[in-house]
Structures are given as structure tokens and as C-alpha cells.
Amino acid sequence: DTGVSQDPRHKITKRGQNVTFRCDPISEHNRLYWYRQTLGQGPEFLTYFQNEAQLEKSRLLSDRFSAERPKGSFSTLEIQRTEQGDSAMYLCASSPSAVGYEQYFGPGTRLTVT
Amino acid sequence: DAKTTQPTSMDCAEGRAANLPCNHSTISGNEYVYWYRQIHSQGPQYIIHGLKNNETNEMASLIITEDRKSSTLILPHATLRDTAVYYCIVRVADFGNEKLTFGTGTRLTIIP
Numbered sequence: 001d002t003g004v005s006q007d008p009r010h011k012i013t014k015r016g017q018n019v020t021f022r023c024d025p026i027s028e029h030n031r032l033y034w035y036r037q038t039l040g041q042g043p044e045f046l047t048y049f050q051n052e053a054q055l056e057k058s059r060l061l062s063d064r065f066s067a068e069r070p071k072g073s074f075s076t077l078e079i080q081r082t083e084q085g086d087s088a089m090y091l092c093a094s095s096p097s098a099v100g101y102e103q104y105f106g107p108g109t110r111l112t113v114t
Numbered sequence: 115d116a117k118t119t120q121p122t123s124m125d126c127a128e129g130r131a132a133n134l135p136c137n138h139s140t141i142s143g144n145e146y147v148y149w150y151r152q153i154h155s156q157g158p159q160y161i162i163h164g165l166k167n168n169e170t171n172e173m174a175s176l177i178i179t180e181d182r183k184s185s186t187l188i189l190p191h192a193t194l195r196d197t198a199v200y201y202c203i204v205r206v207a208d209f210g211n212e213k214l215t216f217g218t219g220t221r222l223t224i225i226p
Binding site: 004031033035040041042043044045048055056058091093100102103104105106107108 | 146148155156157158159160163199201205207208212213214215216217218219
């Protein structure tokens with residue numbers, strides 16, 4: 001399968017712990033996006049990369065959140081000092097650089113903070 | 115990006131056409147209409163998009179009214195696998211406007 005992959009699929013952590021998620025985009029896609037989805041809501045944009053450059057960050061991305069895409073391929077999203085409010089599905093998507101191209105989403109990582 | 119309004123939920127009988135409406139009365143001339151769906155426990159899946167002409171692909175048809183203030187997504191022969199939340203998104207297709215802004219969508223249930 002050559003779609004977007006995310007790891008892990010599920011993560012349970014205790015409040016105050018740090019967690020890191022990984023996203024592997026479709027190989028020829030230059031753009032990579034992170035979204036967060038809470039129960040009953042649509043996904044909310046967090047940040048996106050064009051190759052290794054992080055070009056936009058939402059105000060939802062507090063200073064406890066950091067995202068990287070060091071070599072322009074896979075990306076990681078780290079949450080430090082997790083809080084119960086961080087419990088959500090974290091979705092990654094990728095797309096080519098062409099304007100208006102659709103985004104292809106991965107299956108998501110479900111985070112539960114206890 | 116313009117705001118969209120969709121019904122919270124809809125039912126459709128299996129084998130019939132499912133017609134999902136979306137209002138986007140404040141849409142601008144350079145904004146496209148995109149449709150995504152999200153099957154339970156999966157990431158969203160792109161369905162179709164259009165600017166002002168009607169569009170059709172292997173998954174669905176998109177009908178946009180002449181004034182572009184509303185649109186309808188049509189699944190011609192709904193199957194049980196089409197049960198999902200369907201999101202209508204209006205977006206300027208331009209550099210610097212990359213994010214998708216999802217609402218709460220329409221929960222479509224296909225009835226056997």
C-alpha cells in the first residue's frame with residue numbers, strides 16, 4: 001500500500017508524559033499536513049510543511065506541540081507534558097505541490113491521556 | 115474561506131441515489147467546493163471538487179447551482195459502505211491557503 005501511514009495507531013499515556021507520533025506521506029508528495037479531531041467534530045488544521053519547511057501553524061498548536069519534517073520525507077508531531085484535553089485523533093495528510101490539489105489522509109493516531 | 119451549512123444527518127435506502135446538500139451562500143468567485151467523507155475510525159477521503167461546472171467522477175457527481183450559493187453531492191447507487199460523515203468544504207485554491215476547514219458534516223446512514 002502506498003498511502004499515507006501513521007504510527008502508532010493508538011497511544012495511551014498518563015498526563016504529564018511526552019508523546020511522539022510519526023507520519024509517512026505518499027512518497028512523491030511535497031506537502032504534509034497535521035490535523036486534530038475530537039469526538040463529534042471535524043478535523044482541525046494544526047500545521048503544514050512544504051518539503052522540510054514548516055509554512056503555517058494554527059493557534060491551536062501551543063508551545064507544548066512541535067512538528068518536524070527534517071528531510072522533507074516523514075514527519076513527527078511531539079506533544080510535551082500531555083493534558084487530558086490533548087486526547088484526540090491526530091491525522092496526517094499529504095498532497096503534491098500543485099495548487100488546489102486534494103489531500104490524502106492517513107488512518108490517524110488516537111491519543112488517550114489518562 | 116466561506117462557511118458551509120449541511121444537515122446534521124440523513125438516511126438513504128441501499129441502491130438509491132443519495133443527495134447531500136450544502137449551502138455556501140457567502141462563497142467568493144475564486145473559491146472551490148470540495149467534498150470529503152470519513153468512514154468510522156478512518157481518515158477523511160477526498161471525493162470530488164468543482165468551481166462552477168458540474169463534475170462527475172467514479173465516486174460521485176457534484177452539482178453546483180448557477181449562483182454557486184449551494185451544491186449537492188450525489189452518490190448514484192448508495193451501498194452500505196457509503197455510510198460515513200460527509201464534509202462540504204469551500205476553499206480558495208491558491209498558494210498560501212493550504213489548509214482544509216472542516217465543519218461537522220452530514221452523517222449519512224445507508225439503510226439495507
